[in-house]
Amino acid sequence: MKLVEQLRGRFGVEFVLRVLGVASSTYHGWVARQADPSDREREDRAITAEIVDIHTASGGTYGSPRVHQVLRRRGVRVSRKRVERLMRQAGLPGALLRKQWRTPSTRQDPRTAPAPDRVNRDFTAPAPDRLWVADATRIRTGEGVFWLA
Structure with missing residues (x-):
């Protein structure tokens, strides 16, 4: 039309x-x-305005379940399916959390033998400066990877 x-x-x-x-x-x-417009269309426009406000305030991360939750807290009685439809019509997607593949930090060669365990899993030292043990942990943050040793 x-x-x-x-x-x-x-x-x-x-x-x-x-x-x-x-x-x-x-x-x-x-x-x-x-x-x-009908009463339903007027309601949809008002609810859509609220949805756009909530979606913008969340930085575009809230999907229909969270937007629905915030609307209920604000006292707006509406079903989640209706919120979903109005968000779709307004072109408001929520953030997609994709399953991320975990890649090891070191790629092991399957043909090589692992390093020998020289302490036989006994981490007690008879005197200072006799046994040194280290570990590194990879921690993902919003700014990148952080290594803790």
Whole structure:
């Protein structure tokens, strides 16, 4: 119908509708609904405005379940499916958490033998400076990888 609105000045409404194969009653019904939307459409517009506010405040990370939760806290009674539909219509996606593949920091050669255990898992030292043991842990942060030794 928006195409008909765009082309009506150049070609006329009836001609565009005939070319598109759309009944004129469909077009005129759409025009009437645009001028006087139903209560449901008005509610949808108000809820969509709230949803856009919540989605923007979350940095675009909230999906329909969290947006629905915030709406309920604000006292707006609406189903999660309706929130989902309105978000889809408004083009508001939530952040996708993808399963990330864990890659080891060191790629082992399967043909080589592992390093020998020279202390036989006994980490007690008879005197200072006799036994040295180390470990490194990889910690992922928002700014990159952090190594703790």
